Amino acid sequence: MKTMTCIVCPMGCRLTVDSGEVSGHRCNRGRDWALAEVTNPVRVLTTTVALEGGELELLPVRTLAPVPKAKLRDCLRHANRLRVKAPVRMGQVICPDLAGTGVQLTAARSVAKI
Amino acid sequence: MGAALEARRLGVGDILVIERDKFLGGILQQCIHNGFGLHLFGEELTGVEYAQRFIDAMQREGIAVMTDTMVMEAEPGMVRAVNADGVHEIQARAIILAMGCRERTRGAINIPGSRPAGVYTAGAAQRLINIEGFLPGRRAVILGSGDIGLIMARRLTLEGAKVEAVAEIMPWSNGLARNIAQCLDDFNIPLLLSHTVVEIHGHKRLEGVTLARVDDNLQPIPGSERYIPCDLLLLSVGLIPENELSRQLGVAMDPVSQGPVVDQYLHTSVDGVFACGNVVHVHDLVDFVTLESRRAAAGAARWLARPKRGRCIPLKAGDNVSYVVPQRISVPAEEDVTLLLRVRRPLRKPEFILRSGEEQVLRRVRPVALPAEMVEIKVPAAAIPGAGELEILCRGEKR
Structure with a gap:
């Protein structure tokens, strides 16, 4: 039996998983998250990457889908090597496959060129 | 931006947003983490994305913006702002204060x-x-x-x-x-x-x-x-609502929420001056800020159409409730009223009671209430009395 705090939404439900059965959830997303959490926990990674020629020197980015928690470090290392050129539009793919996870890294905001 | 877009949707033609930073979006621009927008957009956005959606909508609507511009003073009907081009005196029949908050x-x-x-x-x-x-x-x-x-x-x-x-x-x-x-x-x-x-x-x-x-x-x-x-x-x-301008405008303040006293239209005590977001009270979720900003815009649009204010009855925070927004209600209430409040201490099975004198107007029970989590209670317009005083209180077991 494992108990955890759901991170799917700000409600923060207390979930229990007991031999594949979830309790304490108030939505299906919470149930699915709990099952993933005991087998392959995943997280959305948000960070910044270096931006050249833009109004800002850092571009905030996110993984479009959650990545395995165990690969967060590799994902960060990969993101830290990226260099992006302005202009950038929100949603633009910055990296098609972050650290071999198959997950895209996308721009979280638009930045104009200077 | 939430208020500006809603005001435009409601048919207000001449709108200006003044921002002291280089970009619109306020604190959202540094909130690169996700967890924003679940209520409004049904998906988890980063703070930056949440802001960008509003910025893009502002551009689509062609709403005027002055960035890198600091409002130095305001009075009913007029805002005085300064930027690299000099000092600007801007006439406005309605002013919506949305300055946010500062850190302790x-x-x-x-x-x-x-x-x-x-x-x-x-x-x-x-x-x-x-x-x-x-x-x-x-x-x-x-x-x-x-x-x-x-x-x-x-x-x-x-x-x-x-x-x-x-x-x-x-x-x-x-x-x-x-x-x-x-x-x-x-x-x-x-x-x-x-x-x-x-x-x-x-x-x-x-x-x-x-x-x-x-x-x-x-x-x-x-x-x-x-x-x-x-x-x-x-x-x-902790955070403190940033109300220097509100004070200078002579707006009555709530010492607990540390923001202006408002009615359900987010109308402050000064005619034609509205307020929304963290300048009124510190919110937990940006979605709730946006929803409040829309109510302020609706209030301002209503004021522009008919600059007359009805009578207000006070709404007091009673037992276990540290503050409630709005602090007064314009009567007769034409629409359902959203109350936002915080409890003083963690409570199990809290029972929220709205009463007018000794008479119970409304009762709502929740599984749990924490000081960190704002409680929202909708009060049907028909339930709101036309006179007297209202009080919202909470009973519950200590957690």
């Missing part, structure tokens, strides 16, 4: 000790890391477990710093449960409840802090001190 600082909580470099508010550090690109320290202690402190614990860890502990003076955290899970537990960062910083060490640069356990009266317990070496202390010890 070390001075606000009187931590003894020297004054070395390396002591920051959590939000200042967030800006340094996420926008400016500087890591302000390598070994950190965070005082206060509000959401910004928790988010920064994770952010510092991801950027290669070591977060030794998050200390919280209260016996409970004021942050969202999921932030404790995903920002602290995920990285094995200890959360020390009933602990505070009693001494700051170092002269030029922070060298360490002394933590101590506190008793039920929040006083440090002698003998419980321990020294933690660190070069960074972040303070996440």
Whole structure:
């Protein structure tokens, strides 16, 4: 039996998983998250990457889908090597496959060129 | 932006948004983490994305914007702002205040000790890391477990710093449960409840802090001190609505929420001056800020169409309720009224009772209420009496 705090939404439900059965959830997303959490926990990674020629020197980015928690470090290392050129539009793919996870890294905001 | 877009949707033609920063979006621009927009957009956005959606909508609607512009003073009907082009006097029949809030600082909580470099508010550090690109320290202690402190614990860890502990003076955290899970537990960062910083060490640069356990009266317990070496202390010890302009406008203030007293249209005590968001009271979720901003826009649009104000009845915060917004209700109420309030202490099975004198107007029961989580209660227009005084109170078992 494992108990955890759901991170799917700000409600923060207390979930229990007991031999594949979830309790304490108030939505299906919470149930699915709990099952993933005991087998392959995943997280959305948000960070910044270096931006050249833009109004800002850092571009905030996110993984479009959650990545395995165990690969967060590799994902960060990969993101830290990226260099992006302005202009950038929100949603633009910055990296098609972050650290071999198959997950895209996308721009979280638009930045104009200077 | 939420208010501007809603005002435009309601047919207001001439709208101007004034922003002192270089970009629109306020604090969202440094909130690169996700968790925003679930209520409004049905998906998890980063703060930056949430802001960008509004910025894009503003551009589509062609709403006028002045950035890098500081409002110096305002009076009913007029705003005086300054930017690189000079001083601008802008006429406005309705003004919506949306200045947000500021962080409490070390001075606000009187931590003894020297004054070395390396002591920051959590939000200042967030800006340094996420926008400016500087890591302000390598070994950190965070005082206060509000959401910004928790988010920064994770952010510092991801950027290669070591977060030794998050200390919280209260016996409970004021942050969202999921932030404790995903920002602290995920990285094995200890959360020390009933602990505070009693001494700051170092002269030029922070060298360490002394933590101590506190008793039920929040006083440090002698003998419980321990020294933690660190070069960074972040303070996440609360937010204060930024109301210099409101005060200067002569708006009546609520001493508990620290924001203007408003009615359900977010109309302040000064005719034609409205307020929404963290300048009224500190919100937990940006979605709720946006919803409130839309109500303020509706109030302002209504005022523009018919600049007359009805009678107001007061709404008081009673037992276990620290504050409620709105603090008064214009009657007769034409639409359902949304009450936003906070409880004083964690309560199980809280029962919220709205009453007019001795008469119960409305009763709502929730599974749990925490001071950190704003409670929303909808009151049908028909339930609101046309006269007298209203009080909202809460009964519940201590948790």
